[in-house]
Amino acid sequence: MAITIPYNFEPRPYQRSLFQALDDGYKRLVAVWHRRAGKDKSLMNLLVREMFKRRGTYFYLFPTYSQGRKIIWDGMDRTGFPFLNHIPSQFIESKNSTELKVSLVNGSIFQIVGTDNIDTIVGTNPIGCVFSEYSIQDPRGWEFIRPILRENGGWAAFNYTPRGHNHGWKLYQMALANKNWWAEKLTVDDTKVLSKADIDEERSSGMDEAMIEQEFYCSFEAAIQGAYYAQQMTKVRKDKRICSVPIQRGVAVDTWWDLGMDDSTAIWFTQDCGRELHIVDYYECSGEGLPHYAKILQEKNYLYGKHMAPHDIRVRELGTGKSRLEQADALGVRFLVAPKLRVEDGIEAVRNLLDICWFDEQSTTRGVEALDQYRKSYDERNKIFRSTPLHDWTSHAADAFRVLATAHNFGSRHRAIPKRNARRMNAAGWTS
Numbered sequence: 001m002a003i004t005i006p007y008n009f010e011p012r013p014y015q016r017s018l019f020q021a022l023d024d025g026y027k028r029l030v031a032v033w034h035r036r037a038g039k040d041k042s043l044m045n046l047l048v049r050e051m052f053k054r055r056g057t058y059f060y061l062f063p064t065y066s067q068g069r070k071i072i073w074d075g076m077d078r079t080g081f082p083f084l085n086h087i088p089s090q091f092i093e094s095k096n097s098t099e100l101k102v103s104l105v106n107g108s109i110f111q112i113v114g115t116d117n118i119d120t121i122v123g124t125n126p127i128g129c130v131f132s133e134y135s136i137q138d139p140r141g142w143e144f145i146r147p148i149l150r151e152n153g154g155w156a157a158f159n160y161t162p163r164g165h166n167h168g169w170k171l172y173q174m175a176l177a178n179k180n181w182w183a184e185k186l187t188v189d190d191t192k193v194l195s196k197a198d199i200d201e202e203r204s205s206g207m208d209e210a211m212i213e214q215e216f217y218c219s220f221e222a223a224i225q226g227a228y229y230a231q232q233m234t235k236v237r238k239d240k241r242i243c244s245v246p247i248q249r250g251v252a253v254d255t256w257w258d259l260g261m262d263d264s265t266a267i268w269f270t271q272d273c274g275r276e277l278h279i280v281d282y283y284e285c286s287g288e289g290l291p292h293y294a295k296i297l298q299e300k301n302y303l304y305g306k307h308m309a310p311h312d313i314r315v316r317e318l319g320t321g322k323s324r325l326e327q328a329d330a331l332g333v334r335f336l337v338a339p340k341l342r343v344e345d346g347i348e349a350v351r352n353l354l355d356i357c358w359f360d361e362q363s364t365t366r367g368v369e370a371l372d373q374y375r376k377s378y379d380e381r382n383k384i385f386r387s388t389p390l391h392d393w394t395s396h397a398a399d400a401f402r403v404l405a406t407a408h409n410f411g412s413r414h415r416a417i418p419k420r421n422a423r424r425m426n427a428a429g430w431t432s
Helices: 013-023 039-053 065-073 115-121 140-152 167-177 196-204 209-217 230-238 290-300 324-330 343-356 365-373 395-407 419-428
Strands: 028-033 057-062 092-096 101-104 109-114 126-132 155-160 181-186 253-258 264-273 276-286 304-309 335-337 357-360 376-379 384-389
Touching (some): 013 028, 013 155, 028 039, 028 167, 039 057, 039 065, 039 109, 039 126, 057 140, 065 109, 115 140, 126 140, 140 155, 155 167, 196 209, 230 343, 230 365, 253 395, 264 290, 276 343, 276 365, 343 384, 343 395, 365 395
Parallel strands (some): 028 181, 126 155, 253 304, 304 335
Antiparallel strands (some): 092 101, 253 264, 264 276
């Protein structure tokens, strides 16, 4: 019996252009399609087709591992057909439900990956990648993958609905202007998949108008729903306070931290300049211990003032019996500890502080984007935002900025570095 690939899938007319683009030689594809346009069903079948054409490893990347499991590994389409059944069973050699990996008899491998833990695929060599819901993924996932695909001639496809002027918007704008990229934006008016009555039903059931514009009409201008600092960051941009913010000589650089264990550690670098707070730098890394961050402080060679850590730096580790506060002190980094406040109070403190913040557009790009997108978690079943923040790639920068907002006090000290301390601070890289 002959098997046709794509298997158990006939693309709708508007979905065919995606397949044709890869056939036409495009190696980079961007599909900004509205909700329920069949983005993942189309790209799942495109990826499976390619697995039979060229043996290799293929990744389907989601914002999180659990999201990938729910949508693809355990997921079904609206008719109840499992997504994984688009891979013909007679060609499957093995399945690994822990690693979310399917191995084919021809040697190709299909694997679902969460970009929230991109380090798990270090050393791999994918030749085809789908970035699903890219606009809410950690953009470092693509930065990690792109040189691999460049070297092996692989391809990448991105699907998403807009989330404001974030990295998804930037990628789409770049793709439109780049002859080597294929890009397409499809709204419900283009596909006719949903009628006006369908949209009205969503509206009457409580969907916010801005979300309708975002999800069904692919508007990049709609505010990011549930974003905590949308209003404040809009004002920052309106006031042109994301710009070149040079380091002021003779003014202390303070640091504000979110310390991760298995997660990322994030650091904001600031200077108090009159009644302005200059955000001059941002650094984030994962999988490293305190010695790494002490070295980063030294390499940046700023004239440091105070280093402020969250309250949990005092917690003692079971293995060493020492707190990270003690470990940092042994490395020469003397932390002050921020007060422990409710998350809600910290968020309100950030909103108030943002009115006096100026961000360096080059060195704080990732941190600013995180503040833009830091948002409430969403209850899909009840179609409401919860009162708790969504924990994703934006959380680290946002948590560190909350330390800044809750512990910052303009009147707490002189902002200019005393001359008698300048030489010592420059040599050591920090002060107690």
